[in-house]
Amino acid sequence: MLRKKFAHLSAALAIGLTSVVAPQAAFAAPPAAPSSAVEQPATVTAEELDPQTATMIPEVELAATGCGSVCDGKNPATYKIYHSGCSTCYHYCADDAETVASNTSGINLELRYSPRCRTAWARVSSDFYYPTVRSYHLSGAVRTSYSGFAGAYYTLMVNDAGLLARAEASAGPTTWYTSKY
Secondary structure, three states, rough: OOHHHHHHHHHHHHHHHHHHHOOHHHHHHOOOOOHHHHOOEEEEEEHHHOOEEEEOOHHHHHHHHHHHHHHHOOOOOEEEOOOOOOOOOOOEEEHHHHHEEEEOOOEEEEEHHHHHHHHEEEEOOOOOOOEEEEEOOOOOOEEEEEOOOOOOEEEEEEEEEEEEEEEEEEEEEEEEEEEOO
């Protein structure tokens, strides 16, 4: 009887070991797809970009200096800053914008600033006010300015890396200013 039990145990153990050690086709991993079949993101080069709508700036350069004068006169909400060769690797300067100076005495005037792009632009609360953004050298001399609307209540951008910028707005004979930033 003991021999019979041992025989059944041996048979069960043999079957169990075979199923663990022998690979079964139902559980085999499918073959890996060839590397050429994996879809790669589309690429874009600086030469392919329209300078009126986009630019290519390496991420390291963008972090160090911003987009510089390349962004002067561009719309912060629509001008694309590509940071690598990937066609979907871009952002807009408005994406990380913050208000760095404002004037709320009778108006809502803001100087908006993008830390990533190091650019600035003016924003007003309604089209009743005519906005201007002015860029200054550190000496106080005016470098450039943009007036009017680039989009809903804001101006085009000015380079603000190592410079100063100020938002202005006028309505009739009155002009409002923010501090420089």
